[in-house]
Amino acid sequence: MKVTCIGGGPGGLYTALLLAKAGRGHEITVYERQAASDTFGWGVVFSASTLGGLADADADTYDAILSSCARWDPVDVVYRGTRVRARGNRFAAIARKRLLAILQERCRELGVSLRFGAEVADPAAHLDADLVVAADGVHSVTRSRLASAFAPTTTVEGGKFIWLVTTKPLRAFTFLFTANEHGRFQVHAYPFDEHTSTWIVECDERSWRNAGMDAVDPAALRPGESDSDSIEYCRRLFADELDGHKLLGNGSKWYDWVTVRNKTWRHRNVVLLGDAAHTAHWSVGSGTKLAMEDAIALTAALERCEDLDTALAAYEADRRVAVERTQAAASESLDWFSRYGRYLGFEPPQFAYSLLTRSKRVTYDNLRLRDPELVGGVERWFGQVSGAGSDGAALLVAPQPAFTPLRLGGVTLVNRVALVADRAGDAVDGTPSPGHLATVERLALGGAGLVVVESVAVSPSGRVTRGDAGLYDDRHTGAWRTVLGRLAGRTSALVGAQLSHAGRRGSTRPRSAGSDRPLRDEAWPLVAASPLPYNRFSPTPAALDRHGMTAVRDDFVAAARRAADAGFDALGLHFGHGYLLASFISPLTNHRDDGYGGDLPARMAFPLEVLAAVRAEWPASRPLWVTVSASDLQPGGLTETEAVSAARLLAGEGADLLDVVAGHTTPAFHPSYDTAFYAPWSDLVRNGASVTTMTSGSIPDTGVVNDLLAAGKADLCVLGRPSPPPPPWLAPAQPAHGGGS
Amino acid sequence: MGLPAGVPGAPGDLVVDWARRADDGPFASVAVVDRLRYGNYDPLIALSAAAAVTRRVRLVTCILIAPLRETATLAKQVASLDALSGGRVTLGVATGARRDDYDTSETAYGGRGARLSDQLAVMRSQWEDPAVGPAPCRPGGPPILVGGTGGPALARMAAFADGYVHAGGPPRAFARAAGQARAAWADAGRPDQPQLWGMGYFAFDDDGAGRDYLLDYYAFVGPFAQRIADGLLTTPLAVREMLEGYAEAGCDELLLFPATASAEQLDRLVDALAR
Structure with a gap:
């Protein structure tokens, strides 16, 4: 077979040598536009698993590569003058130049023809080969020429970066974070031989402009010329960390990161490989690693x-699965770097945890296995700031974050796990059924810090279905008091009622029949911020007038009074999921032109009035939370900035905790149902507005709870929803009969 | 048990006889796929034929591309099949993944998701409307499963359906989708759990015909068709492992579709399940 490799980088050379090694008498030629010894770039990082693959594919080059590699274990996070060290990582890096020399030599040994200084301007001239491997890099000419076949997409991601090198020999993969009057800058640095380290500086576009680094147009630099003013700026910026060592460039200039994807990687006898086929941001692994793994897969498939x-x-x-997984991790990583400004209030252990788990490939439990000391440190720190143990004494053995206490208003939750008693739908005229009350009791004895009784109506017309439980009649108070009284002295869990008014989502059939299906018989009139039906089958609600608003506010206050009388320890107000108060907050559902519609403060006015009135009624010593939608998950909805502002307003009006949800504003929302799917919104609100948050949405176990807490995405987590079979540690305690002795 | 109605060229009597034999056991249901621009039998017509020769098995569409059809007519057809079969219908619906099916029909490809949601609501209402018979055997009509991937499809499932039907893959893929379906269900405030259905393809000792069928049927998904073809169950062990893996992931019913229209494959599946 006649094989042409376009591009003599690691991917092209490795494909050529593996094919030659197969010994099928292939006639293989590699075309490289640069000279044999020219190269840009510095060190190339390999993980332990990549090295394993290289060892299996070709032992000779593996030995040579390994003996030229710098190897290290730790990842250091340098932030606020503190170094947090994570161990249990096995990395190796090699100078790209050295790697190329090893691969070239092996190619020659195996009879591959190497043509340097041979630019392939038009791949058409080579298409007569039986196989054309297009390994011509991120700016692949082959891909461009055959764009209609490969259908490439290139996405310019935010942020600017410049590859530099330092003579400082590092001992760890090092993340450095620093800030000055111009903005925020971070470094990704790692050693690649005994006296040199790669030093990549990265920043957002605003910091880059503020620092004047846009003064030199990267395109105006000659090949091989570096942006020396920027290098000097970086040298001064990181003078302390560089510790007198040099910071050098080699054709170094600022780049935008480009993610490359192709609809297909093959067209007749032409196949894309490495960066030509796909790129994934270097913060999760090198393109060289992916290219060499592509080469292994391609040659194995040909065999x-x-x-x-x-x-x-x-x-x-074969490769698409692994590549898309890496691209997904890269996209999570890029997203972390674009939002980490909101984490700058974190203390070093939390900041480091957040960084190290950013791609979601590493879980809390993975990290603990990899580096028990690091996770132990995070736990001790978390335990201490949570007030686990007594009097701030150092903790010898710290509990997992899930099992640390949480101070909320005037009380303390014994742990940071919440359980929800779902709406039962079997109440009669608002009176909860014995079965519903038994569920509340069972959950309250289950060991969680907080039990939430979901969706308790403040008025008959505020019910979602006819079977919703309520607190709108003194008879309801008695029913709730029965169960709360039974629990007295038997549990340290707080039990909270979530008060709600369904608004335009009211008057529907039981949810066993589907959600938001309007009642046909005995329907009741609906109210909302604006007269817009929820779906095309729903009745049109009346816009709530001032008289109605006062009545709703008073219903909430009266329900709060009954909740206090019944003995609830905590109270929630439902301002989310498209219910009545949420319909005021979202611009999608509030089209009012009075003082309660328009900009965010106006849309928040009535919800805040309800909150203030309830806060005045509800005992100051008991926590009050607000369930709020931080996103409508559809175009035209609440913005992130508005969500953060709304959270500040709610906290300012006395909410001790925000239970952050999203979606259901209209049926046309675009949710994700991955693990902890509301956590990104809790993260936004918690760290954008500096408020205490609870998150929920498919949190299957305490490992995920620990992860969310350690990463600072929430302060309290709803376990389950859907509830897994109760784990043994949540088994209900034996009811203590006999008069509470 | 999937009927070979989705394999182009399968003789009509084979499809009908397959249903009759599936009814003898051990299968809980017979199922059909749906395509417009392809050589398969229409799903509701095939199930009607199956209904006539079976007494026990459920009659399942997995899935039926509802947006291609006029809603009131579809609702009446489904209600009729349900009534004629003694309430044995389970209606699996989805938007389908192929544009050319839409281009062949009168339905626009754009807006298909919203159309499907509306259709589900309209069908449910019509099944309760005494003016449009026949009355379904179960109040509110036959159970509905919704398929599809992504948040909006799962939200649609949770709002309108009785459960979720997955598009196939190894148990791990099913488990992940099942977790999302349960999460969507809880997020919509639905009580209890959604029904969770899965599907797979088999061709014992495949000589390449089964694999080629899958490569052809799934050609529209691009390189992923290879993965689907690699998942073809060709041995009794593979079938049993699949069943166990799906059961462990919480699957209520797994539909196994033949990738070749050969009667002997049915015997071999019965055999494999008996071991």
């Missing part, structure tokens, strides 16, 4: 399959 078509299809099917 295994009978014809070229099948082989190329198998290669792409």
